[in-house]
Amino acid sequence: MNYTYFYKDCYYNLGDLVTIGKYDVLISAYCHDARVEQPWGQIDAKRKIWIFAPDNSSLVFKPKGEDFILNDLSDLTYLLNFPECIGIKTSDRICIDCTGFIIPVLFVLLRGFQIHGILHFDVLYSEPQRYLLAENTSFSDYYFDTNQILGYGGMHTSDMNNDILFIASGYDDQRISDIANYKKSVKKKVQILGFPPLQADMFQENIVKAYNAESALGSQCFDLIENNIFSPAYDPFVTAQSIKEYLTERQKKIPFSNIYFSPLSSKPHALGIALFYIWEEGHHQAMSVIYPQCKNYITENSEGIGCIWKYEFMLPSYK
Numbered sequence: 001m002n003y004t005y006f007y008k009d010c011y012y013n014l015g016d017l018v019t020i021g022k023y024d025v026l027i028s029a030y031c032h033d034a035r036v037e038q039p040w041g042q043i044d045a046k047r048k049i050w051i052f053a054p055d056n057s058s059l060v061f062k063p064k065g066e067d068f069i070l071n072d073l074s075d076l077t078y079l080l081n082f083p084e085c086i087g088i089k090t091s092d093r094i095c096i097d098c099t100g101f102i103i104p105v106l107f108v109l110l111r112g113f114q115i116h117g118i119l120h121f122d123v124l125y126s127e128p129q130r131y132l133l134a135e136n137t138s139f140s141d142y143y144f145d146t147n148q149i150l151g152y153g154g155m156h157t158s159d160m161n162n163d164i165l166f167i168a169s170g171y172d173d174q175r176i177s178d179i180a181n182y183k184k185s186v187k188k189k190v191q192i193l194g195f196p197p198l199q200a201d202m203f204q205e206n207i208v209k210a211y212n213a214e215s216a217l218g219s220q221c222f223d224l225i226e227n228n229i230f231s232p233a234y235d236p237f238v239t240a241q242s243i244k245e246y247l248t249e250r251q252k253k254i255p256f257s258n259i260y261f262s263p264l265s266s267k268p269h270a271l272g273i274a275l276f277y278i279w280e281e282g283h284h285q286a287m288s289v290i291y292p293q294c295k296n297y298i299t300e301n302s303e304g305i306g307c308i309w310k311y312e313f314m315l316p317s318y319k
Helices: 014-020 036-041 076-087 102-115 172-184 201-213 236-250 267-279
Strands: 006-011 023-027 045-052 066-069 094-097 119-129 140-148 165-170 188-194 230-231 257-263 288-299 301-314
Touching: 006 267, 014 036, 023 036, 023 102, 036 094, 036 301, 066 076, 076 102, 076 188, 094 165, 094 201, 094 257, 102 267, 102 288, 119 267, 165 172, 165 230, 165 267, 172 201, 172 288, 188 201, 188 236, 230 236, 236 267, 267 288, 267 301
Parallel strands: 023 045, 023 094, 045 066, 094 119, 165 188, 165 257, 188 230, 257 288
Antiparallel strands: 006 301, 119 301, 140 288
């Protein structure tokens, strides 16, 4: 499997989205952000479904569309049956706009699609032109625990001598530290960094924040550039392929005992991790995706719309 063979396209203006054609179902996670609200209005779909986080479920004004309210972000088991709950058919042409999603919700949704045999769909992502507070932008607050993401827990071994932790490092340096400290027994830690970045200044901002977590990550992530993975912040397919090539090359002599991923950077990086995990059947291996749980996820933190990406996703049948 070469993940770079998957197809993607880029739209530079909102009006260009009309060329995508008509979907049967559009799914988006609501937040008050132009990157989420404006593409919603441009995409032609028979059904448009908003997923609302619990803190948004009581909004007085809700944009037009069907509602699906998330009951509890700490237990997303019910979300595995999302396709059945809303009556999606395997023959439907489906689009997921991932821009406003909280990452664990997006991951569980993808796993639910696979379980219900919905294996081919499009995913949209709208880049920000800038983050409001530059490198000081926050995406979460009030950390309280780290857990495996539902559907992404593998069959781990008790041998932990050669464990590896991949952290897709974004602006949330405190979350990077939280994950690194949670897995402090893992000696080998690798950052997945967004290069090229979404916007020219974002790589420098990202590196500034990542360095704040150096004491938790260890100097190995900063001493030698080849100790990290550099993957375009906008490309899930190159990200998945980069992970595969890294593991393939370094496991020729001694296989890693347990492999962990934590997607803390861009949504395309997270999609790449999910795609790799699902295709490689990580749930049948010593492989898991972990994520820091917080009381508050901050979604309204950007300004403007850059490129809008469309990724054509294909998943393997669930085994």
